[in-house]
Amino acid sequence: MKIKQQLIRDTKHKYGKSNKKKYITVHQTDNWDRGANAQVHANLQSRVNPRKASWHWQVDDIQAIQSFIHDFQLWHCSDGRGNGNLNSIGVELCLNRDGNYNKAVENGAELVAYIMKKENIQLSNVVQHNYWSGKNCPSQIRRGKNGISWSDFKKLVAKKLNKGIVEPTKTIEKLIAETLAGKYGNGAERRRLLGSNYNEVQREIDKMYNSKPTTKPTKTIDKLVEETLLGFHGNGAERKKSLGSNYQKVQQIINGKFERVDINKLVQETLAGKHGNGAQRKKSLGKYYKEVQNIINKRYK
Numbered sequence: 001m002k003i004k005q006q007l008i009r010d011t012k013h014k015y016g017k018s019n020k021k022k023y024i025t026v027h028q029t030d031n032w033d034r035g036a037n038a039q040v041h042a043n044l045q046s047r048v049n050p051r052k053a054s055w056h057w058q059v060d061d062i063q064a065i066q067s068f069i070h071d072f073q074l075w076h077c078s079d080g081r082g083n084g085n086l087n088s089i090g091v092e093l094c095l096n097r098d099g100n101y102n103k104a105v106e107n108g109a110e111l112v113a114y115i116m117k118k119e120n121i122q123l124s125n126v127v128q129h130n131y132w133s134g135k136n137c138p139s140q141i142r143r144g145k146n147g148i149s150w151s152d153f154k155k156l157v158a159k160k161l162n163k164g165i166v167e168p169t170k171t172i173e174k175l176i177a178e179t180l181a182g183k184y185g186n187g188a189e190r191r192r193l194l195g196s197n198y199n200e201v202q203r204e205i206d207k208m209y210n211s212k213p214t215t216k217p218t219k220t221i222d223k224l225v226e227e228t229l230l231g232f233h234g235n236g237a238e239r240k241k242s243l244g245s246n247y248q249k250v251q252q253i254i255n256g257k258f259e260r261v262d263i264n265k266l267v268q269e270t271l272a273g274k275h276g277n278g279a280q281r282k283k284s285l286g287k288y289y290k291e292v293q294n295i296i297n298k299r300y301k
């Protein structure tokens with residue numbers, strides 16, 4: 001059986017979100033319409049159920065779909081603020097006449113076993129809707145349709161429990177997102193927690209990191225600083241536009257350069273012969289030599 005989530009973030013049809021998850025309440029939809037399967041019921045809940053009702057799971061002969069996380073205290077037991085609505089997880093078994101009834105009941109048992117394991121709920125706390133309010137639900141199991149009674153259903157659940165439940169197959173995408181969010185740690189821990197999915201998840205993550213575009217600037221920042229100092233990128237708004245995403249970095253460096261040294265003053269001093277020529281000028285101007293010389297070259301060429 002396929003188990004999937006079509007989770008709804010919130011609903012008005014609830015008491016709260018502090019379900020103690022002590023019980024699982026089994027229902028049958030009593031909707032025999034063709035196509036009234038788990039997907040249709042999940043969609044009904046996703047659209048905000050017009051009926052003042054809500055439940056966690058729906059299951060048919062093909063799949064189980066979760067609509068709400070188990071913390072929700074939903075409206076499915078007709079017991080007001082009783083233990084049914086407040087502290088049980090609601091499972092609707094679909095009865096669409098174009099589905100296979102026995103298979104839907106078997107899938108329901110598998111789903112119940114899955115929830116029991118997940119939330120550590122005892123088989124004795126798997127109950128009928130009828131248990132909370134006397135309603136005739138799950139109606140078909142209660143009347144033993146196709147020879148499957150309530151005690152048969154529970155035996156089926158026990159059988160599924162012993163078989164070991166297969167966790168719903170999370171998509172690799174979901175596992176990758178969770179891994180990136182840190183849910184599975186690193187190294188050996190990650191390998192252990194991801195189990196058979198480790199290789200695939202890790203391969204995808206490695207790919208993501210290796211394929212990250214290497215945003216190699218076509219020009220180095222130093223070159224842009226130099227060009228800016230030479231006036232190639234104008235001033236103010238024009239410079240901002242010309243340098244684009246590099247503007248801030250370039251400007252920071254330029255501001256830093258001018259923090260202590262007035263390049264124009266150095267240019268003037270150099271022109272006045274204060275820093276000599278050739279090797280002497282280079283030595284005298286030190287790290288400012290190139291800037292000063294560039295400005296002079298540009299001005300007097």
Ligand SMILES: [Zn+2]
Pocket residue numbers: 026027028076129137138
């Ligand atoms: Zn019910």
